[in-house]
Amino acid sequence: MLKDKFYSVFKGKCPACHQGDVFESGAIYNPKKFDKMYEKCAHCGHKYEIENGFWYGAMYVSYGMTVAFSVATFVLTYLIYPDADAWLYFGLIVFVLLALVPITFRYSRLIWMNLFTSYNPNKIH
Numbered sequence: 001m002l003k004d005k006f007y008s009v010f011k012g013k014c015p016a017c018h019q020g021d022v023f024e025s026g027a028i029y030n031p032k033k034f035d036k037m038y039e040k041c042a043h044c045g046h047k048y049e050i051e052n053g054f055w056y057g058a059m060y061v062s063y064g065m066t067v068a069f070s071v072a073t074f075v076l077t078y079l080i081y082p083d084a085d086a087w088l089y090f091g092l093i094v095f096v097l098l099a100l101v102p103i104t105f106r107y108s109r110l111i112w113m114n115l116f117t118s119y120n121p122n123k124i125h
């Protein structure tokens with residue numbers, strides 16, 4: 001069951017049927033396209049935004065990822081260059097977080113929708 005959710009999250013597939021794509025473009029680093037999502041699954045018709053404001057919840061996941069990336073950047077900087085100035089830590093963390101915006105955005109939504117929808121191979125409209 002957890003394996004099903006990992007599949008949906010890492011392949012960017014519909015959490016209900018694992019067939020339809022969630023995002024319209026594979027170009028995750030295209031600033032005009034990385035956030036474009038399909039409204040429904042093309043395969044089973046599952047509506048991704050279950051209710052109005054559903055994506056606000058994804059911000060909690062996004063926050064957790066942001067904290068994890070920040071801590072990882074801090075620790076790596078410390079291991080590589082322990083004498084670094086505080087501004088270097090700060091600058092690197094900001095840089096890493098900005099560089100990872102499309103990844104944080106997509107994976108936070110995929111994780112969030114998988115918390116509320118289970119895999120059901122028979123779900124076809």
Ligand SMILES: [Zn+2]
Binds near residue numbers: 016
């Ligand atoms: Zn589907």
